[in-house]
Amino acid sequence: MTESRLVLCVDDETVGLQVRKLLLERSGYRVLTAQDGAGGIEVFEREPVEAVVLDYSMPGMDGGQVASKMREVKPQVPILLLSAYVGLPSDVTSLVNLYMTKGEGPDMLLKKLGDLLKTVPVPENQTS
Structure with missing residues (x-):
């Protein structure tokens, strides 16, 4: 299913980060x-x-600055940007693969992340 894909979550809100990790x-x-x-x-x-x-x-x-740096290092890694704000500027959203608001909820987060990872090949040295 998810082949134990490795995901990095970045958030300054400890509770939100722990909930998302879980x-x-x-x-x-x-x-x-x-x-x-x-x-x-x-x-x-x-x-x-x-x-x-x-x-x-x-x-x-902010997430835009972080995404910009990540794109310089590994441009192929998909980034899903989460925000409490609706309507982020296009110079920010153009840096990421997907953008969603935190209000869309956990089911939508799982769906969007799953969709993103379908476009990324599973590393060959990874066993499931």
Whole structure:
């Protein structure tokens, strides 16, 4: 099903991050987390991440800045941007594969993440 795909979640809200991690793990994903943009970029560079769930509104670096840096490092990795805000500017949404609001809920998050990962080949050295 999800072949234990490795997903990175970046969000400065601890509770939201923990809930998202639990939701994804219960759905069969392996999940790494970071609580800020700089930490997210560090994990992204170091680990074989297959997709990113990225919060937009964070102190320091916002999701757009983080996505821009991630695109420089591994442009092929899909990024799903999550935000409480509707109507982010196109210069931000153009950096990511999908954008959704947090209000769309966990079922929609799982669906969109699953759809994104269908476009990414499973690494050959990965066993399920």
